[in-house]
Amino acid sequence: MSTPDVKSLDRVFAAAGQVGGRSGTSARRRTADGLVYALAIALGITMLVPFLWMLSTSLMDEFEVFHFPPRLVPADPVWSNYPNALTAAPFARFFLNSAVMSLFIVTGHLFTAATAGYAFARLRFPGRDKVFILFLANLMVPVIVLLIPRFLLVNALGWVDTYMGLIVTELVGVWGIFLMRQYFLSIPRELEDAARIDGAGEWQVFWKVALPLSKPALATVALFSFVETWKSFLWPLIVTRSMAMRPVEVGIAAFHGLYFSNWPYQMAAAVVAVMPILVLFLLTQRYFVRGIQLAGLKY
Amino acid sequence: MAHVSLQDLSKEFDDTVAVADLSLEVANGEFVVLVGPSGSGKTTALRLVAGLERPTRGSIFIGGRDVTDVPPRDRDIAMVFQNYALYPHMTAYENIAFGLQVRGFRKPEIEGRVKEAAEILGIGELLHRRPGQLSGGQRQRTAVGRAIVRQPQAFLFDEPLSNLDATLRVEMRAELSQLHRRLGATIIYVTHDQVEAMTMGQRIAIMNEGRLQQCAGPLEVYRRPANLFVAGFIGSPAINLFEGELHGSAGAWLFKGKSFQLSVPCPGAAPSGLATLGARPEDLRISDAGTFSAVVRVVEPMGSEMYIHLATEYGTRVVVRAPADARVAVDERVAVAIPPEKVHLFRSDSGERIGP
Numbered sequence: 001m002s003t004p005d006v007k008s009l010d011r012v013f014a015a016a017g018q019v020g021g022r023s024g025t026s027a028r029r030r031t032a033d034g035l036v037y038a039l040a041i042a043l044g045i046t047m048l049v050p051f052l053w054m055l056s057t058s059l060m061d062e063f064e065v066f067h068f069p070p071r072l073v074p075a076d077p078v079w080s081n082y083p084n085a086l087t088a089a090p091f092a093r094f095f096l097n098s099a100v101m102s103l104f105i106v107t108g109h110l111f112t113a114a115t116a117g118y119a120f121a122r123l124r125f126p127g128r129d130k131v132f133i134l135f136l137a138n139l140m141v142p143v144i145v146l147l148i149p150r151f152l153l154v155n156a157l158g159w160v161d162t163y164m165g166l167i168v169t170e171l172v173g174v175w176g177i178f179l180m181r182q183y184f185l186s187i188p189r190e191l192e193d194a195a196r197i198d199g200a201g202e203w204q205v206f207w208k209v210a211l212p213l214s215k216p217a218l219a220t221v222a223l224f225s226f227v228e229t230w231k232s233f234l235w236p237l238i239v240t241r242s243m244a245m246r247p248v249e250v251g252i253a254a255f256h257g258l259y260f261s262n263w264p265y266q267m268a269a270a271v272v273a274v275m276p277i278l279v280l281f282l283l284t285q286r287y288f289v290r291g292i293q294l295a296g297l298k299y
Numbered sequence: 300m301a302h303v304s305l306q307d308l309s310k311e312f313d314d315t316v317a318v319a320d321l322s323l324e325v326a327n328g329e330f331v332v333l334v335g336p337s338g339s340g341k342t343t344a345l346r347l348v349a350g351l352e353r354p355t356r357g358s359i360f361i362g363g364r365d366v367t368d369v370p371p372r373d374r375d376i377a378m379v380f381q382n383y384a385l386y387p388h389m390t391a392y393e394n395i396a397f398g399l400q401v402r403g404f405r406k407p408e409i410e411g412r413v414k415e416a417a418e419i420l421g422i423g424e425l426l427h428r429r430p431g432q433l434s435g436g437q438r439q440r441t442a443v444g445r446a447i448v449r450q451p452q453a454f455l456f457d458e459p460l461s462n463l464d465a466t467l468r469v470e471m472r473a474e475l476s477q478l479h480r481r482l483g484a485t486i487i488y489v490t491h492d493q494v495e496a497m498t499m500g501q502r503i504a505i506m507n508e509g510r511l512q513q514c515a516g517p518l519e520v521y522r523r524p525a526n527l528f529v530a531g532f533i534g535s536p537a538i539n540l541f542e543g544e545l546h547g548s549a550g551a552w553l554f555k556g557k558s559f560q561l562s563v564p565c566p567g568a569a570p571s572g573l574a575t576l577g578a579r580p581e582d583l584r585i586s587d588a589g590t591f592s593a594v595v596r597v598v599e600p601m602g603s604e605m606y607i608h609l610a611t612e613y614g615t616r617v618v619v620r621a622p623a624d625a626r627v628a629v630d631e632r633v634a635v636a637i638p639p640e641k642v643h644l645f646r647s648d649s650g651e652r653i654g655p
Contacts, residue, residue: 190384193351198398198445199372208401212388 058267085265094251108171109225117180176221183217301362301452308357317343319509332500340509377446378455385430392426416444456488527650545574559591573647580620582641589634
């Protein structure tokens with residue numbers, strides 16, 4: 001029921017797995033394990049190589065990039081690519097824009113996912129499940145289809161090329177609502193009943209019992225929504241016009257246009273752009289894993 | 300502490316009736332146990348009192364106040380749940396203090412009350428631990444602590460001991476009885492365990508299929524079960540039942556079973572018709588002057604006594620509770636005596652008790 005319980009249970013499972021592994025140390029079993037590892041390593045390398053290539057290219061000079069056969073490690077790393085690339089375009093502004101956008105959208109997602117998810121999981125109101133299905137159906141509508149109506153709406157409101165325009169249409173995430181609802185459903189009802197009897201009102205039940213118990217789910221929503229926002233491209237591209245309003249991804253695309261042939265500059269910018277996601281991922285891997293377990297495969 | 304009164308309470312879920320026309324008075328400071336098999340509506344009845352369910356019909360009074368439409372938090376009751384329902388993200392202290400905090404008590408007052416409750420329950424050393432770090436018994440005590448700090452009008456217990464192991468259950472049973480005496484609390488306690496019901500309740504309310512079957516003191520319920528269900532539910536091993544016919548005349552009734560006839564002393568005219576005779580295992584005797592004969596199937600020595608399982612020639616199963624030194628052998632045919640003054644008679648159709 002409680003988090004430590006779950007943890008200890010996980011440990012038990014892990015231990016059981018190990019024991020099972022050890023007791024079945026037949027040659028066949030070992031070969032099978034070896035194959036699985038080989039496959040996993042091969043896949044891992046496939047995923048990793050483009051990133052390493054990006055890193056390596058970002059440290060080459062313009063000519064070494066086209067060297068044949070291609071070099072994996074730059075002969076003489078050109079660290080100055082980084083300051084040069086980052087000052088060639090207003091990257092500080094791009095990052096600021098991305099940060100502002102992410103901050104508001106993540107906050108918005110957390111708020112709407114938690115409240116709406118709780119309502120769909122626990123509050124009783126007529127048509128609740130039908131409305132929920134309507135929300136879910138929303139997931140099936142491709143983003144592209146909504147692009148033009150969304151733009152017309154934001155344009156009519158006069159929010160093109162503003163933070164408002166970048167942010168408002170992104171504040172509600174159906175996926176987050178779904179995930180939070182599923183998580184709230186897994187919290188034993190007795191806990192909420194106990195809180196009600198203890199004297200808590202419906203809001204306090206939500207705020208003091210349900211929400212603190214949902215930290216793993218909240219962390220997952222925050223993380224996924226941050227990654228999604230940080231790497232979002234199409235909507236920011238459409239809704240911004242001036243250089244000053246562009247978030248990182250769009251900025252890099254523009255940079256690509258300006259420095260078409262300078263791959264090291266472009267890769268240096270790209271490395272810096274993925275840094276926040278990379279760091280965040282390393283810090284919070286377990287929530288990613290939890291998120292995948294919670295909601296099926298998202299990434 | 301207060302008097303709790305349920306009046307014609309009914310609760311229907313879609314097309315099932317969970318509780319039907321339940322009327323029950325629990326006196327100030329009384330310990331009443333609601334007992335019944337699973338699905339009998341006892342837990343639903345408790346949740347109705349708590350306000351966690353709204354009744355379809357009927358009303359609930361706590362301390363003379365009609366609380367039928369009052370939300371749980373304003374009913375001034377406390378509840379202990381089967382799975383303890385401790386908040387996993389709070390320490391034992393915070394769990395116990397939660398009810399006082401949301402009600403806006405001041406810190407020193409909260410601290411005093413939590414310490415006092417922890418003292419009573421012997422969990423003073425564990426207050427900084429989270430529920431995950433507590434054993435079953437400690438969690439149970441914490442849950443009880445959460446209930447008693449609030450000093451509510453009434454306590455509701457929903458099978459609080461069923462998740463504990465047997466030894467701990469016996470211990471906690473006695474502790475809860477003591478606690479009841481110490482606090483003078485009004486308690487409604489739900490269980491499916493007849494031993495808990497018999498040992499703890501000042502009165503036992505037996506429920507089946509949503510209906511109250513009988514509500515009386517433990518011995519009364521045992522000695523004078525109001526109907527066949529109560530007779531069969533209370534008592535272990537269960538009461539022996541024999542189908543037959545009753546032929547009445549004033550003063551003495553004649554019960555004609557398949558394998559025996561028994562004349563039962565009874566004042567008043569007897570209703571004639573199909574009847575069921577019940578006899579407790581401890582009232583039956585293996586003796587030469589038996590009422591009927593049966594074959595010994597199984598002998599269960601319990602140490603202090605012995606349960607002898609028999610079958611009559613018509614296949615009726617009978618259990619006799621005999622002294623530990625009784626000499627019977629499996630497959631032996633023995634005579635069993637039914638003392639006429641100890642039997643219970645019920646109508647076979649309605650199950651209602653006949654006679655005194």
